Structure formats: C-alpha cells, structure tokens
Amino acid sequence: MKVRVTDIQHFSLHDGPGIRTTVFLKGCSISCPWCANPECISSKIQGDFGYDISLEKLEDEILKDEPYYETGGGVTFSGGEPLLQIKNLESLLKSLKLKNINICFETSLFVKKDYLNIANFYADEFIVDIKLLNKENAKNILNGNIDQYLDNLNSLDLNKTTFRIPVTEYSLNDEDLILELIKKYVPKKIEIFKLHNLAKKKYEILNKEFYYKEVSDVNLINFRDKLNEFVRTEIIEI
Amino acid sequence: MASVKFINIAKSVFFKLEQYDFTKKFLIYSLITRKQNWKNKNLPKTLTGALPNYAHFYTPSLKDSKGVQLKNLFSKLDINISKDNFIFTIDEFKTVNYKYRIADNLSIDYSKVLNTSINELKEQFNDFDDYSLNQMSTLEAIEILIDRIVQKLNASGRTDRQELIDYFENIKTDKVKTFKEALQRILFFNQLLWQTGHNLNGFGRLDYVLDEIYNRDDITKDEALGLIKQFLKSAHSYYEYKSNSLIGDTGQIIVLGGLNGENDYFSNDLTYLFLKAVKDLNQPDPKLILRYSKETPKDLLSLAIETMATGVGSPLISNDEMVIPNLINFGYNAQDAYNYVVSACWEPAPVGKGLELNNVDSFVFIVPLNQLLDSEDLSQFSNFDEFLSSYKNYLIKYTNNLLDEINSQNWEMDPLLSLFIDDCNQNHLDFSEGGAIYNNYGLTSVSLSNTINSLYNVKKLVFDDKKYTLKELNDARKNNFNDEFILDDLKSQIKFGMDNDEILNLTNEVTEFVSEVFKSRNNKFGDKFKFGLSAPSYISKSNVDASLDGRKNAEPFNVHISLEENNDYTELMRFASKLDYSKHRFNGNVVDFMVSPDFIKKNFEKFTDFIKLSLDMGVFQMQLNVVDSKTLIDAQQNPDKFPNLIVRVWGFSTYFNDLPKDYQDVLIKRALEHEGKSN
Ligand code: SF4
Numbered sequence: 001m002k003v004r005v006t007d008i009q010h011f012s013l014h015d016g017p018g019i020r021t022t023v024f025l026k027g028c029s030i031s032c033p034w035c036a037n038p039e040c041i042s043s044k045i046q047g048d049f050g051y052d053i054s055l056e057k058l059e060d061e062i063l064k065d066e067p068y069y070e071t072g073g074g075v076t077f078s079g080g081e082p083l084l085q086i087k088n089l090e091s092l093l094k095s096l097k098l099k100n101i102n103i104c105f106e107t108s109l110f111v112k113k114d115y116l117n118i119a120n121f122y123a124d125e126f127i128v129d130i131k132l133l134n135k136e137n138a139k140n141i142l143n144g145n146i147d148q149y150l151d152n153l154n155s156l157d158l159n160k161t162t163f164r165i166p167v168t169e170y171s172l173n174d175e176d177l178i179l180e181l182i183k184k185y186v187p188k189k190i191e192i193f194k195l196h197n198l199a200k201k202k203y204e205i206l207n208k209e210f211y212y213k214e215v216s217d218v219n220l221i222n223f224r225d226k227l228n229e230f231v232r233t234e235i236i237e238i
Numbered sequence: 239m240a241s242v243k244f245i246n247i248a249k250s251v252f253f254k255l256e257q258y259d260f261t262k263k264f265l266i267y268s269l270i271t272r273k274q275n276w277k278n279k280n281l282p283k284t285l286t287g288a289l290p291n292y293a294h295f296y297t298p299s300l301k302d303s304k305g306v307q308l309k310n311l312f313s314k315l316d317i318n319i320s321k322d323n324f325i326f327t328i329d330e331f332k333t334v335n336y337k338y339r340i341a342d343n344l345s346i347d348y349s350k351v352l353n354t355s356i357n358e359l360k361e362q363f364n365d366f367d368d369y370s371l372n373q374m375s376t377l378e379a380i381e382i383l384i385d386r387i388v389q390k391l392n393a394s395g396r397t398d399r400q401e402l403i404d405y406f407e408n409i410k411t412d413k414v415k416t417f418k419e420a421l422q423r424i425l426f427f428n429q430l431l432w433q434t435g436h437n438l439n440g441f442g443r444l445d446y447v448l449d450e451i452y453n454r455d456d457i458t459k460d461e462a463l464g465l466i467k468q469f470l471k472s473a474h475s476y477y478e479y480k481s482n483s484l485i486g487d488t489g490q491i492i493v494l495g496g497l498n499g500e501n502d503y504f505s506n507d508l509t510y511l512f513l514k515a516v517k518d519l520n521q522p523d524p525k526l527i528l529r530y531s532k533e534t535p536k537d538l539l540s541l542a543i544e545t546m547a548t549g550v551g552s553p554l555i556s557n558d559e560m561v562i563p564n565l566i567n568f569g570y571n572a573q574d575a576y577n578y579v580v581s582a583c584w585e586p587a588p589v590g591k592g593l594e595l596n597n598v599d600s601f602v603f604i605v606p607l608n609q610l611l612d613s614e615d616l617s618q619f620s621n622f623d624e625f626l627s628s629y630k631n632y633l634i635k636y637t638n639n640l641l642d643e644i645n646s647q648n649w650e651m652d653p654l655l656s657l658f659i660d661d662c663n664q665n666h667l668d669f670s671e672g673g674a675i676y677n678n679y680g681l682t683s684v685s686l687s688n689t690i691n692s693l694y695n696v697k698k699l700v701f702d703d704k705k706y707t708l709k710e711l712n713d714a715r716k717n718n719f720n721d722e723f724i725l726d727d728l729k730s731q732i733k734f735g736m737d738n739d740e741i742l743n744l745t746n747e748v749t750e751f752v753s754e755v756f757k758s759r760n761n762k763f764g765d766k767f768k769f770g771l772s773a774p775s776y777i778s779k780s781n782v783d784a785s786l787d788g789r790k791n792a793e794p795f796n797v798h799i800s801l802e803e804n805n806d807y808t809e810l811m812r813f814a815s816k817l818d819y820s821k822h823r824f825n826g827n828v829v830d831f832m833v834s835p836d837f838i839k840k841n842f843e844k845f846t847d848f849i850k851l852s853l854d855m856g857v858f859q860m861q862l863n864v865v866d867s868k869t870l871i872d873a874q875q876n877p878d879k880f881p882n883l884i885v886r887v888w889g890f891s892t893y894f895n896d897l898p899k900d901y902q903d904v905l906i907k908r909a910l911e912h913e914g915k916s917n
Contacts, residue, residue, distance in 0.1 A: 011806055011808045013841045065812075068808055071844060
C-alpha cells in the first residue's frame with residue numbers, strides 16, 4: 001500500500017506536542033487562497049512536488065526519530081488534507097499505535113464523516129483549523145461546505161483538540177461566529193497565527209495566484225484576548 | 239593586507255638586529271612566526287606594541303640549565319600590579335628560550351597547586367641528580383618571582399595589598415585556605431605557564447578542584463559569583479598575547495561537571511556559578527565545557543543551554559557516557575579516565591598525568607585520496623572495492639609518513655610542567671623525556687567529511703550508476719570543476735552527516751582502518767597514537783587540490799561533524815550517534831551546528847529535550863553556533879555595529895570582528911545553507 005506525500009519533515013516543533021515528524025500528504029478537499037503548502041492541494045504529482053511512498057518506508061522514516069518522541073512527540077499527519085488518504089494509511093496507523101507512537105492529525109475537517117471516524121479511533125491529538133464560518137465565504141473562498149465542517153465538529157474529541165485559526169480578513173469578519181463556536185466546543189487550547197509570504201516561490205512554480213494580505217498586530221492581539229476569555233490562546237508563528 | 243605589511247616590517251626589524259645577540263632575534267622571530275596566521279586587519283596590539291619595544295626583549299641563554307634559565311627569566315620580568323581584581327601579570331617581551339617544540343596544550347591538575355606548598359615540593363628534591371637540581375632551581379625561580387610580586391604589592395596603593403601579600407607568601411609555605419586565595423593561586427600558576435612559552439593552557443575541572451575549599455569557606459553564593467567573575471576577567475587579560483593561530487584561540491578551557499564513577503555525577507554550586515558568570519559577562523574567553531551524563535541535573539543542562547543561547551559560544555558539551563568508556567578501553571586507568579579534561583579544543587585526556595599531546599598534528603584524509611587519483615592508472619579499477627582498497631594502501635603510506643615525521647620531533651625540557659605531572663618527580667625524569675605516566679599522541683582529522691563524500695561519489699556515479707568513468711571525474715577535478723554538470727552531480731548525492739547506512743558504513747570502515755594502522759604504530763615513548771573525527775584546521779590545512787566531493791582547489795573543508803544541507807537536526811544527531819568512536823578514534827568528536835538565537839528562545843523546552851536525547855542516543859560531543867546569517871552579514875559589512883558579536887570557530891569562541899575574512903565567510907555560508915537560503 002502506498003500514500004502520496006510531498007515531504008516528511010523531522011524535528012517539527014510546531015505541529016503538536018514534543019518533537020515530531022510531520023508527514024505532508026498530498027491532496028486537499030478545499031483550497032484556501034493563503035495556503036502555505038499550495039503544492040499539497042492537488043492530489044496529482046506536479047513536477048518535483050509529490051511522490052508515492054510505501055507504508056513500510058513511511059513507517060521506517062517515522063520510527064527513525066523514535067528516541068525523540070519521549071518528549072511527548074510522535075507523528076503528525078498534515079498536508080493537504082491527511083484524512084483524504086486515511087483508508088490507505090490505516091494499517092500504518094495500527095502498527096504505530098501498537099508501538100505506542102503518538103499520532104496527531106492536522107485537518108480542516110472538510111471531509112467525509114467516515115474518514116473522521118477512522119482518524120478518531122487512532123488519534124491522540126487533533127489540530128483543527130477554523131478558517132472562517134460563514135456559509136457563503138466557505139463556498140466562495142474555500143470551496144467547501146461549512147455544514148459538513150460543523151457536523152464533523154460534533155464527532156470530534158475536544159479533549160484531544162487544538163484549534164488553529166489563521167487570522168485573515170475572513171476570520172476577523174466571522175469573529176462573532178467563531179467566539180460562539182468556541183463557547184460551544186471548548187478545545188484544549190487555541191493557536192492563532194498571521195499569514196506569511198514564505199510560500200510565494202512555490203506559488204510561482206505552480207503558476208498559481210498568491211493571496212497575501214497583512215493583518216495588523218493590534219487585530220491579532222485583540223482577537224487573542226477575546227478568545228482567551230474562553231480558553232488558553234497563543235499566538236504562534238508557522 | 240596589513241598583515242603582509244606587518245610581517246615585512248617585522249622582518250626588516252629582524253634583519254636590522256644583526257648587532258643584537260641571537261636570542262633577541264630569535265625571540266622576535268618566534269613572536270612573528272607564532273602570530274603570523276593573524277591575517278586580520280586589526281593588528282594585534284601586542285605585536286604592534288612589541289616591535290618598538292625590542293629593547294625590552296629578553297630570553298635567557300640556553301647555556302644554563304633549564305632551572306637556572308627560569309631563575310634568570312623570573313628575576314627580570316616587568317611586573318604589573320593592577321589597581322583592583324586579582325594579580326595576573328605577564329611580561330610580553332620576555333620569554334623562555336628553546337631548542338625544540340615546547341610541549342603544551344595541556345591542563346595541569348590545579349588541585350596539586352592548591353594543596354601543596356613550594357616547601358613541600360622541595361622536600362622531594364634533596365638529591366643532587368640533574369633532575370632534582372633543575373626542579374630545585376625552578377622552585378627557587380618561582381620564589382624569586384613571588385618575592386618580587388610581594389615587593390611590588392607593598393609599594394602599590396592597593397588597600398587590599400596585605401591580603402594579597404599573604405596569598406603570595408602562602409604559596410611558599412602553605413596550602414590554600416580560602417576560596418579567594420585559591421583563585422589567586424590558580425591564576426598565578428597559570429600565568430607562569432604563559433610566561434614560559436606554553437600555549438593553550440587549560441584550567442581543568444575548576445568546580446571539582448575547588449569543591450572542598452568552597453565548602454569549607456563560609457562565603458555566600460553571591461560572593462563566590464563575584465569572585466568567579468573577577469577570576470574570569472583576569473584570565474581574559476592578555477587575550478591577544480595568549481591567542482594562538484587566531485585571535486581567541488587561547489585554549490583557556492574550564493571543564494565543569496562530570497562523572498566521578500559509574501552513575502555518580504558530580505556537580506556543585508560552582509558548576510552553576512561558572513556558567514552563570516560566563517552567561518552574565520558575555521566575554522568569549524575563557525570558555526566552558528560541560529561534561530554531561532544521563533545523571534546531569536535537568537536544571538544544569540538548561541542553564542548550559544541558556545548560556546549557549548546568549549551567543550557566547552560556550553559551553554561545549556562533552557558526553558561522559560561516550561568519552562569515558564572509550565578512554566578506559568584505550569588503556570587509561572579508570573580513575574584517571576573519570577577525571578578527564580580536554581585539550582584545546584576538545585580532545586579528552588586524564589588531567590596532570592601525561593605528555594598527552596592531543597593536537598600533535600592534523601590527519602588530512604583527502605591527501606592520500608588525491609595522491610591515488612594523481613598517481614594510479616584509473617582504468618584498473620573494475621569495482622568500488624578495488625578502488626577503496628587502493629585508497630587504503632595510500633592511507634597506510636600517508637599515515638606512516640606522518641607518524642614517522644611526528645616521531646622525529648623532540649620536546650623541550652620542561653621542569654615547570656614536570657613539577658605538576660605524575661610521575662615525573664618520582665621517576666626523576668623530565669616529562670619531555672617520558673617521565674609522565676601517559677605519553678600518547680593525538681591527531682585531529684581534517685576533511686573526513688569531504689573524503690567520505692568523494693568516495694561515495696566514486697561508488698555511486700562511477701561503479702553503481704556508471705554515469706561517468708573515474709577518469710572523467712578525475713579530469714573534471716583536475717580542471718577544478720569547470721564543468722557545472724559534473725559539479726552538480728557530485729554535490730547532489732547523499733552525504734556525510736546524513737543518516738544513511740551506506741554513508742555510515744563507509745565512514746566507519748575508513749576510520750576503523752585508520753584506527754588499525756594507528757594501532758600498529760607506537761610513538762617515540764612506546765605509547766600510542768589516537769585520533770578524533772572532528773577537524774579544527776578546516777581552513778588552514780585546506781590548501782589542497784580540488785576533491786571529488788565537488789570542493790574546488792583550496793576551498794575550505796567541511797567543518798567537524800556537520801551538515802548544513804537541511805534543517806533536520808535529528809538526522810545529523812542520528813548520524814553522529816551511529817559513528818564508531820571506539821579504539822583509537824576518541825580524540826575529540828564534535829558535532830557542530832548552527833541555530834538561530836530566536837529559535838532556541840522560542841522553543842527552549844523542546845530544544846533542551848532535543849539536546850539531552852541526542853546525547854543519550856550516543857552523540858560524543860557537541861557545540862552550537864547561535865547566530866543567524868542576517869546578523870553575520872551585517873556584522874561583516876558594519877563591524878562597528880557589532881563589537882561584541884561572539885562566534886564559535888573550532889574549539890574556541892571569539893569576536894566575529896577579530897576573525898580573518900575567510901573564516902567569517904565560512905560561517906556566513908554555513909548559516910545561509912542552514913537556513914535554507916543558499917543558491
Ligand atoms: S486546508 Fe490546509 S492544505 Fe488545504 S488548502 Fe487550506 S491551508 Fe492548504
């Protein structure tokens with residue numbers, strides 16, 4: 001069995017607890033205009049972006065850093081949308097579970113419920129994005145169905161979940177909706193971050209238009225302070 | 239530019255000195271040659287000051303015995319009593335005279351200095367053999383200097399002069415009594431070493447050596463911290479005079495912490511205080527080495543990393559779990575192995591027990607490979623194994639020539655060091671003549687990484703993929719890689735530093751082979767040779783033709799055990815922990831990596847865990863350069879903006895501004911590569 005990835009990154013410190021290995025799976029169910037990994041959106045191999053790797057090889061690569069997982073670390077499946085390939089991943093997940101490797105999924109939740117259920121079974125951690133909540137924008141900007149997202153939230157184990165919010169004009173616009181949602185679904189913690197333009201070069205290579213609008217630090221801090229009233233919220237850099 | 243001009247002036251002065259006696263000329267000459275590697279635009283103050291001062295130069299005549307020479311020298315030194323702080327005085331214009339190379343780059347065991355008075359030492363030398371006479375004169379020479387310092391102190395306006403006078407008088411008659419006195423006594427004997435032509439003088443395990451006295455003394459931690467800071471400042475004086483081939487390369491290493499036995503990790507208040515003092519002072523010298531074991535308290539490791547994160551370049555971390563078993567297997571007595579210190583830069587050896595010349599020469603792995611490529615008919619090799627075994631033959635020749643040359647060297651008689659090195663006094667034999675317990679010679683490897691990459695390229699591109707013939711690659715090499723395609727191919731293969739079995743096996747096979755060749759040889763004392771895999775002289779020895787790793791003519795070699803190609807620190811650590819350091823291969827094995835200050839700050843907890851787990855996995859030693867490329871580039875262009883920017887070069891830290899441009903460039907290049915900004 002194989003899965004399609006763009007990169008496997010050791011020594012990841014920002015994708016969950018401890019020192020982790022992050023697997024970037026190729027293919028996404030939505031397309032955020034600010035995506036930092038635009039090479040992960042299409043499930044096709046695009047030039048140097050993307051290759052297929054067998055589960056055995058992938059497991060070897062993940063286990064290489066096992067000594068470092070003592071820090072509470074482990075593997076993070078990111079992407080792209082990692083849950084799109086969850087069926088192919090399942091035997092690897094089983095094997096990692098038996099070896100007690102901590103498993104984290106970084107997902108947008110715009111996926112079929114079935115996929116989420118499989119992930120739920122193996123996950124020790126979820127990092128779930130809240131990009132925006134208004135139905136129109138979800139359709140127009142992300143090319144996603146917000147009802148699917150909201151429905152999936154109900155199946156999520158919140159004790160395992162960190163919410164991640166990219167602070168954009170859209171999320172700021174949906175601030176009230178987001179605060180409402182946080183009241184209802186209280187996660188372990190929230191991380192918010194500003195967009196950066198480091199992915200610009202990749203957009204050029206992929207011939208894609210790059211969205212980048214700076215939000216002010218004041219906005220960022222205000223937003224954090226509001227969220228902080230419900231749950232511990234950190235500003236992070238990714 | 240200035241340096242060329244400087245050396246020319248120096249030489250012209252040298253030749254105008256015809257009418258002066260040989261020793262004066264010799265002294266100037268040795269001063270010049272000792273420092274001539276300073277290609278820096280900032281001329282060392284010592285030397286610019288030195289030349290007009292040649293009238294002050296003095297070296298004793300070689301006709302007298304060594305002990306008498308020291309007496310003559312010590313009675314003539316100009317003594318400088320500082321207004322405050324400890325007394326530390328070197329007369330930069332007067333030094334010993336010598337026929338042979340002075341054996342140095344050692345730490346003496348300062349516990350002997352603290353616990354033995356000169357009178358007590360004298361009791362051992364009641365005989366009239368040459369050794370005893372020499373040692374007696376040496377002790378008298380020290381007394382002469384003490385008396386002269388006391389006289390000067392008496393005449394000085396220092397309000398604490400009586401206290402200091404007592405400290406100096408006590409050296410003759412008593413062990414030290416207080417912590418402060420101990421620090422002054424250490425500085426005094428350290429000063430004697432510098433004054434008598436020894437370079438790279440380490441301080442050894444000061445927290446351990448001072449443990450008892452500190453516990454007996456009823457000073458507070460704050461007072462102790464203040465004294466340690468004063469001590470470090472005094473030890474930092476004459477910084478340029480002390481520097482060896484580059485400014486900052488002083489070898490003034492203080493070793494902290496360490497296993498005293500299995501699972502018995504030593505650390506005390508002083509371990510923390512030395513770290514704290516260095517962290518606060520932000521001065522590159524003296525530098526620290528923390529001996530680490532699984533038992534090292536977490537907060538001590540954290541403090542060490544906080545200290546590194548200030549960018550001060552220190553401490554280097556030496557992993558006792560790796561070092562000590564290898565020392566014992568090599569043949570050092572276990573107790574001595576547990577009490578190891580390091581030479582400059584990081585080569586471990588028991589303290590105060592030997593003529594352990596850990597840096598006697600460099601072993602340049604690429605030289606025999608290039609010799610092979612220059613002399614053999616390259617069409618004869620039908621597979622990689624044949625090629626590799628031919629390289630091994632060249633390695634044997636190279637090793638034998640090098641070790642023969644080293645064995646032909648004599649060492650200058652040295653009664654001062656012999657006083658403090660076991661068992662010279664019992665044997666009545668100077669340490670230059672084999673009086674010490676251990677007399678092993680150590681080499682450091684240069685270009686191992688370039689060599690492994692070259693060998694791998696041959697294997698992959700010539701024999702596995704058959705993309706080029708060996709001759710084609712070698713022709714490209716001889717043309718200094720005009721051909722960009724070949725160069726790209728050579729540079730884009732897997733490499734030394736990557737966690738790859740082929741690379742690891744190849745590396746371990748080559749070093750194992752050299753270890754075996756070393757094993758077959760003895761040095762002139764009948765003792766052994768050893769080597770380590772990290773490489774201080776990656777620039778000074780790099781004047782070698784292009785190599786098949788894609789390095790062009792005379793380009794610097796790769797640094798120590800490093801990998802700048804990606805940010806994957808764990809991969810480099812995995813690689814380093816799978817290298818074989820056993821047998822003769824423990825003479826310093828340092829992983830060197832770059833990390834930005836910001837990165838440590840933001841990820842402190844995880845970073846500390848990472849360091850600890852890497853060491854526990856089997857990394858031998860490690861040092862960090864906590865800098866980012868932006869700062870370095872800015873500093874190169876605007877040195878005035880960064881007077882205090884400190885970087886780590888090989889085993890030492892120094893001000894970035896004091897480095898010659900080629901060394902600055904290597905650091906910038908590494909930082910850029912590391913940050914993924916190359917090309
Ligand atoms: S969900 Fe993530 S991977 Fe998919 S497009 Fe959005 S930002 Fe990119």
